[in-house]
Amino acid sequence: AGGSAKQGRDRNFQAILPLRGKILNVERARIDKMLANNEVKSLIIALGTNIGEQFVYDDLRYDRVVIMTDADVDGAHIRTLLLTLFYRYFPELVQKGNIYIAQPPLYKIQFGKDFEYVYSDDELEVAKKKFDKLVADRKSKRPAKQQKKETPVGEAASEEMEETQSQTSGALIQRYKGLGEMNPARLWETTMDPMTRKMKQVHIEDAEKADDVFSVLMGSDVPSRKKFIQTHAASVKNLDI
Template sequence: DLSLPGKLADCQERDPARSEVFIVEGDSAGGSAKQGRDRRFQAILPLRGKILNVEKSRFDKMMSSEEIRTLIAALGTGIGDKEYNIDRLRYQKVIIMTDADVDGAHIRTLLLTFFFRQMPELIEKGYLYIAQPPLYRVVDGKKEVYVKNEEAFNQFILDRIAQKETVSVDDTKEFSGKKLSSLVDNLIRYYENIARLSKKGYSARFIEFLVSCGAHDRSVFKDREFMDRIFSCLEEEGFKVGDIGVSEDGHGYYEFTVYETRNGGQSFNVDWGMFTSPELKRLMNVSRQLEPFRGARFRIDGEGEGKVITSWSELLELLMNKGKRGLTIQRYKGLGEMNPAQLWETTMDPEKRTLLKVRIEDVVEADEIFSILMGDKVEPRREFIHSNALEVEELDI
């Protein structure tokens, strides 16, 4: 077919029902995929850079994008009211294969927006899929394991800790097996959410203080008596607090500025954005479960002559290091780091791979969400994220 784009490494199969195409970000990943594929029925289309945000682009501007034109030519359906014909689709499995990081997620969302807007039938007929490449390769002796994400990796290490370690708490209770696994899991989630909030500009010391002061529900941050107590405790802990008020458009939450007198002296504003954040909600939940261990003295069996550990972060670090002992761990920064055989085995082999089928159960609702999240208007997007953030563990459309 002369109209096929040069970038496309096509497959030998001509029956769309038995053919699949991988849309891959970047040339290095495209190279590995081309070498690793089964060329009988697997085609590879590498795309460079971020594809246009079609939600914000006019049709003519969209059609001037080389990446979009390449994609349309490879699929064979044409585009627009006069040209588009789903019956000309060359592959009945269209698989988006991007890196397992934030950039990869963004490119995936842009591609999903394109298909949703311009080729909704692809989704309605069940032809659109998302590949699940692993984030880690772990070697334990002669055993090799591929782990798909951070959560699964932590679980892998947790299982090893639970099998091998025993921790005594205050020299009275012993934790091993599932009980120890649950404690370590809570500590991981505790520090993960502190790290996420720290990235938004709040000091880790302030965040830990906030969840240790008995705040188990966001409504307390509207309560004057509770907040007065918080302000005086903050001063005792060496923070300075100023510009205290109650926000008018923030649904009655207190707002104030905190000046950190230690750790380089950063300052930051605290308002409803923090109090209603999903990270703080998760942190308050996990903090409740960790409450019995506040101020506890821990000992790890066989660790440094019964050394006493009083800090949660030190306990977590020691246990995670013990859990990783003897393992060779490789974290993939991108698909291009995998050699062709690894990419085939983990992500492309129909016998072993996991694919997510893209479904739109409620096309109207999805249509609205795409318009809000990918469109031009900032205010509805802010409103949507604010009202839905607490219900969403991980936004993966």
């Protein structure tokens, strides 16, 4: 996705730092090992603030630091590793609202020239009904000899959803499995254009609770992490198995 992002960005105010795979879990690593990690070093240099006692907020080169990852388990893990790094070594960036998480669409549904980007499975169900109605309305306005048998969006989607593109006789449903599947223009339109993109700002409501959560989930205390997972298992959404 780094290549598409570099090509699709607005060079006047956007910079891209591609990361190769998963960065170091800084919650478990010594600071010397962390500073020796190439991905972490590149990020520190790109931000311009330095870290620890040498951290200078006013040297931050960018107003918004946006994390862009795929909407799958690996993407969530990479996002968590980055958030751990920011929380532990760049806390002021989190406290002052400089850290954001990009929200790329999961689906695109289209019928003719009408299309909509969809950001969750719940939104997809709503969009299916909307486009089913659109297909039905268009069909009812056609002359009888031009009407063809059309499959409602909701019926075809369940069978074809795993394909990169799912074509029904009525509407096209495309599932984005990763940012790398988007060409530069599409990535700009959906995820990087300030006029249309969706982002979540990272902020801390309870610093003590946040500290405990990072320690439990990213630290070396396995029993505590196991207990946390068992306690919150019922509330998990979008489990990827």
